[in-house]
Each structure stands twice: as structure tokens, then as C-alpha cells.
Amino acid sequence: MAGTGLEWHRVAADADVVEDRPVGVTVGDRSIGLYRLDGVLYALDDICTHEFAILSDGYVEDGCIECPLHQALFDIRTGEAKGPPANGDLATYPVRVEGDDVLVGVPTGAE
Ligand code: FES
Numbered sequence: 001m002a003g004t005g006l007e008w009h010r011v012a013a014d015a016d017v018v019e020d021r022p023v024g025v026t027v028g029d030r031s032i033g034l035y036r037l038d039g040v041l042y043a044l045d046d047i048c049t050h051e052f053a054i055l056s057d058g059y060v061e062d063g064c065i066e067c068p069l070h071q072a073l074f075d076i077r078t079g080e081a082k083g084p085p086a087n088g089d090l091a092t093y094p095v096r097v098e099g100d101d102v103l104v105g106v107p108t109g110a111e
Helices: none
Strands: 006-013 023-027 030-037 040-045 059-061 064-066 073-075 081-083 095-098 101-107
Touching (some): 006 030, 023 101, 040 095
Antiparallel strands (some): 006 101, 023 030, 059 064, 064 073, 073 081, 095 101
């Protein structure tokens, strides 16, 4: 089905995503990292744009996630690459909370 809509998936319990402790989840083929920063939830692609590393295994520092492999930095709020050797920004996904559930919206028809 072609389309540009969003499909919402429950990925975690709200209480499971805490400050400084990223949570890696999968939605279909996508790996997504969940973050809580100053109380707000964010969802970013979880694979580094440099090589293959799972960013949610890295450290959160000053609003950025640091890649565990070569220490590239990405802004958690925007996905923007902040330092080498990142090869580009990370995709971001909208997040919403319903009751105790965290939902992430992924584009439909775009794999
Ligand atoms: S794999 Fe992330 S910086 Fe190299």
C-alpha cells in the first residue's frame, strides 16, 4: 500500500524509558532507540550512520547519544550528527504516550 501516513506501534511501557538509559526496540525491520531527555520522549534510528553500531548501547551526554563504536555524537532531540565520524543525521520518529504505553509512528509504505 503506497502512502505517506504513519503507522503507530506500541514499543515500550512509559515507565521503562528513563533518563540516560536508552531503550532499543524494533518495529518491523527498523531498529529504533528511545530516549527520555528532560522528561520528553524521543525516538531515533538506532543504527549509526558511520558503520554498524547500535546507538542505544552508547552513552547519553549533554543531550547527545555517543556511538559506542567510534564515539560519533548525535543530538537526541533532532537526530543531527554533531561530530565525526558520523556520515549523516539520524532519522527521527514521532512519539506519543497513551496511558502507560509508548507509541512510535513509522512511515507506511517506505521501507
Ligand atoms: S559506527 Fe558509530 S561512529 Fe563508527
